[in-house]
Structures are given as C-alpha cells and as structure tokens.
Amino acid sequence: MTDSATHRRPDLAVLVSELGKGGMGKMRIQLINALVARGLTVDLLFAKELSEYSTADLDPRVRVVRLRTTNALTGVPQLAAYLRRSRPTALLTQRIRVNILAHRARAVARVPVRVYATINTHVSRALENRSERERRARLGKIRRYFPRNDGLIGVSRGVADDFADLLGWPRESIDVAPNPVIKPELDELAAAPVDHPWFQPGEPPVVLGVGRLTTQKYFPDLIRAFARLRERHEARLVILGKGPRRDEIEAAARDAGIEADFDLPGFVANPYAYMARSRMFVLSSGWEGSPNVLVEAMAVGTAVVATDCPSGPREILEGGRLAPLVPVGDPEALAEAMERVWNDPPDPEVLRASARERYSPDRSAEAFMRAMGLAG
Numbered sequence: 001m002t003d004s005a006t007h008r009r010p011d012l013a014v015l016v017s018e019l020g021k022g023g024m025g026k027m028r029i030q031l032i033n034a035l036v037a038r039g040l041t042v043d044l045l046f047a048k049e050l051s052e053y054s055t056a057d058l059d060p061r062v063r064v065v066r067l068r069t070t071n072a073l074t075g076v077p078q079l080a081a082y083l084r085r086s087r088p089t090a091l092l093t094q095r096i097r098v099n100i101l102a103h104r105a106r107a108v109a110r111v112p113v114r115v116y117a118t119i120n121t122h123v124s125r126a127l128e129n130r131s132e133r134e135r136r137a138r139l140g141k142i143r144r145y146f147p148r149n150d151g152l153i154g155v156s157r158g159v160a161d162d163f164a165d166l167l168g169w170p171r172e173s174i175d176v177a178p179n180p181v182i183k184p185e186l187d188e189l190a191a192a193p194v195d196h197p198w199f200q201p202g203e204p205p206v207v208l209g210v211g212r213l214t215t216q217k218y219f220p221d222l223i224r225a226f227a228r229l230r231e232r233h234e235a236r237l238v239i240l241g242k243g244p245r246r247d248e249i250e251a252a253a254r255d256a257g258i259e260a261d262f263d264l265p266g267f268v269a270n271p272y273a274y275m276a277r278s279r280m281f282v283l284s285s286g287w288e289g290s291p292n293v294l295v296e297a298m299a300v301g302t303a304v305v306a307t308d309c310p311s312g313p314r315e316i317l318e319g320g321r322l323a324p325l326v327p328v329g330d331p332e333a334l335a336e337a338m339e340r341v342w343n344d345p346p347d348p349e350v351l352r353a354s355a356r357e358r359y360s361p362d363r364s365a366e367a368f369m370r371a372m373g374l375a376g
Contacts, residue, residue, distance in 0.1 A: 010063070011040040011374055013088040013113075015079070017070040017098050018048035023292040024094070024120060030180040031368065033059045034361035040374060043088065045079070046070070072100040079105035083113055090114045090150075090372045096138060100145050114150040116372050119159050119174070122310040124166045125287035129215065143167060153177050153371045156290040158311020177367035181295040181359040183272075190276040190300045196238075196265060204234045204261075205279035207338070208302075210271050210293040213243030213264075215286070218307070220252035221331045222284040227256040228335035233342060235279070236261040240268050276300040280341055286328050288312045298322070298355035301348030305337045322346060322354060 014032055018025070032042050036059045044058065047067045055064050065082060069075045083091075083105055091106070091113050093099045099117045106113055123142075127135045146152065146167070152174045154160030160174040183189065198206055207226055211217040219239055226237045237258065239249065246264060253262040268274065271293070275281055281297035283306040290312040297304050298316070306313040308325040317323050323346055324337035357363075369375040 008041060010043045010086060010088045011090065012372070013043045013045055013065075013082075013086065013091045015045045015070070015091055015093050015098055015102055017095060018046055027179045027181070027292060028094075029055075029057050030183065030361055031364060032062055033057075034180050034365035035369065036061050038362070038365050038369065040369070043086065045082065047075075070098055070101055072097050072104065075101050076104045076108055080108040083109035083111050087111055088113055090116060090374060092116050092118065092368075092372065094118045094120060096141050096145070099149070100141060103145055103148050114372065115148070116151045116153060117146060117149050118177075119152060119154045119163050119289070121289040122159055122162050122287045124162050125310050126216075139166075151175060151371055151373075153368065154289075155179050156312045156315055158315060159289050162311060175367070175371035177371055178359050178364050179290055179292055179295075180361035180364035181292045182299055182356050182361065184361070186272060186296075186299060189270050190272040192270055192273045194273045194277055196263075196274070198236050198238065198263065199274065199277045204236050206274075206277070207235055207237045208274060208278035208281045208297075209237070209239040209241075209284065210275075210281070210297075211239075211241050211285070213239075213241050213245045213249055215245060216288075217241075218284045218286045218329065219245070219249045221329060221334060222282055223249070223252045223256050223258065223262070224331035225282070225284070225334035225338060226262075227258050228332070229338050229342065230258060230261060232339065236263070238263050238265065238274070238278075240265060240271055240274060242267045272296060272300055275302050278302055280305065280338060280345075282334070282338060283307060283309075283313060284334065285309045285313075291316070295355045295359045298351040299359075301352050303341045303345040303348075304351070305334065305341050307334070316355075318354070322351060 036042055043063045043065055045065045047070045067078055091102055093102045102115050154174050154176050157176055160176050164171040164174055209222050253259055275297045280303045283291055283294045287309050294316055304323045307328045309328045326333040326337045
C-alpha cells in the first residue's frame with residue numbers, strides 16, 4: 001500500500017533508510033507484522049529497498065511510505081510533511097543518521113510525536129573498527145542527538161549495558177526488547193528441500209556458518225577451526241551469505257587446504273532448511289548485537305557453538321549452559337568446542353524450546369510496545 005492509498009493516524013511510524021542488509025531488514029519486517037497482529041496501525045517509511053528482504057513480506061495492513069531520501073539534511077522537508085499530515089503517536093528509528101533526520105524533521109514539523117531509537121549492535125566494539133576521525137564524528141552525533149529521544153531500546157542486555165557505559169548514562173534509561181527471530185512458518189521452511197548436493201542423504205556432515213561476508217564475522221577463524229576438525233572427521237563447511245570479504249574468505253580456505261570441502265553459495269532466502277540439515281552451526285563473530293542466526297539454528301534443533309563476543313551469545317546460550325562459548329579470535333579453542341559438540345551434541349528439544357520461548361514475535365512486540373508506551 002502506498003502513502004496515497006489511505007489516510008489515518010498511525011500508532012507507530014517505523015523509519016529506516018532501507019530495509020537493511022543482513023538480518024536487520026528481516027527483523028524490522030517481522031517486528032512490524034507482530035505489532036500489527038497486536039492491533040497497532042503501523043506505517044513503514046524508507047527510501048531504498050536494497051536488501052534481500054522486501055515489502056512483499058509485510059502484513060497488507062501496513063502502509064508503505066516511500067521517501068525520496070533519508071539524508072539527515074535533504075530528507076527533512078519530506079519527513080516533516082509526513083509528520084504534519086499523518087501525526088503518528090511514535091516514530092521508531094535505527095542508525096545514527098536516520099535518528100538525526102527524525103529529530104530535525106520533528107523540530108520542523110512541530111508535532112508531538114515521540115521518537116525512539118533502537119541499538120542493534122555493540123557500539124563501542126563496532127567503533128573500534130573505525131578510524132579515529134570516524135569514531136569521534138559518530139560519538140559526537142550520538143552525544144548530541146540521542147539524548148533527545150523519548151526512549152532507547154537495546155536488542156540485548158549487553159548492547160544496552162555497553163551503550164549506557166559508553167555515554168555515561170544510567171543503565172535503567174535504556175529498555176531491552178528481544179528481536180522477533182522466530183518466524184511463524186519456521187517449521188515449514190526448515191522442512192523444505194535444499195537444492196545443494198552436500199545436503200542430500202548419504203553425504204558427509206556439514207558445519208554451517210551464516211552471515212554477511214564482512215570483517216565482523218571472523219569467518220577465516222571458522223575456516224581454520226574447521227580445518228582442525230576435519231583432521232579427525234569427514235565433514236564439509238558451508239558459509240551462507242554475501243559481502244565484500246568473499247575473496248579474503250576464499251583465500252583463507254585455500255590457505256587451510258579445505259577447498260574441496262568448502263562452499264560459499266551466497267545469499268539463500270531460506271537458511272532454515274540448511275540449518276536443519278547441518279551437523280552443527282558455528283557463530284565465529286568478533287562482535288554482534290543479538291545474533292539472530294544463532295537463535296534460528298537453535299530453533300530448528302541444530303547443535304551450536306559460538307564465540308563469547310560482545311554481545312548476545314552469552315545471553316542466548318545462558319552463559320554457556322546450552323552450548324559452548326569460546327574466546328573471540330581463537331581458532332584452536334573454537335575447534336576444540338566444535339569437537340566436543342560433534343561428539344556430544346546438546347538435546348535439540350532444549351535448544352528449540354529456549355529459542356522459541358524467548359525470541360518469539362509476540363514477546364518482542366510486547367516489549368517494544370511497552371518501551372514506546374503503546375501497550376494497551
């Protein structure tokens with residue numbers, strides 16, 4: 001539905017620059033659908049549809065408003081006009097630039113819309129990967145604009161703790177709401193056939209990684225750990241995803257001597273079927289916010305191993321009770337944990353129950369509504 005199709009005052013407007021690369025776009029769509037299912041009227045505002053997740057997955061009751069741009073300066077007139085016309089009760093943003101745009105547009109529109117921002121990653125760790133100039137600029141924008149929000153929502157306790165410490169804010173000033181990871185059709189998707197020869201009956205077991213091919217995911221560490229595991233077991237390694245570090249990851253596989261047992265199929269629309277047929281899922285990241293793929297693998301009953309990166313895995317795996325947590329950047333420790341899980345996998349029903357109970361869309365929607373003052 002487009003902006004011109006209907007006019008009504010929405011409870012919530014969700015503003016994003018695009019639907020997002022990686023899992024962020026998927027989580028936004030699933031959250032919006034869950035909020036609509038709980039009775040909210042929701043508008044989705046964005047300028048670009050660059051990710052693999054499209055508005056076709058949205059509940060048809062959601063009004064989609066296409067913006068010309070979400071530039072923090074040139075996007076102000078159009079967003080301010082939307083705010084004056086539609087007057088949503090609340091506006092939910094993500095990313096620094098988009099949050100700045102929201103505050104500037106609200107000031108121009110002079111309407112009493114409440115603005116909220118989500119914190120989706122471990123900000124201090126992510127800033128370490130930036131130049132000193134970029135770090136100063138980003139921190140300056142955060143310190144100038146984020147206090148203007150009516151509320152902040154972290155996707156994990158670790159994310160909220162880090163953001164509060166980074167800015168010297170009271171921890172209780174940041175709410176926590178889990179991502180709505182568990183799709184209603186998860187079981188159906190997990191049971192779907194996989195069009196890849198390595199996932200057919202009779203083939204060697206597969207170790208799976210999933211994520212954008214970026215520095216953050218530390219996939220070369222996973223490759224080195226897998227090479228050690230393969231010395232003792234017949235196995236193959238598949239990493240699903242696309243991104244700028246593909247050549248580097250392929251070189252790491254060549255260096256480790258595992259090319260014959262390694263594949264990078266790219267992005268797949270249904271990773272759940274791959275997860276359900278894998279011997280093990282491994283998260284090797286250097287940092288996260290709340291890694292959705294780890295929850296998804298658990299939800300289909302697949303054994304998992306994860307780095308104890310900031311933040312999310314420790315919360316998801318209940319401090320290591322559900323599965324091993326290993327230090328970041330230690331392929332040897334990762335290989336040892338993979339060996340333990342290979343030989344003694346956890347109870348799949350325990351993993352399923354934990355993931356599905358804590359990361360359901362309904363639970364996520366309830367927490368977001370409470371944080372934004374939209375609960376009935």
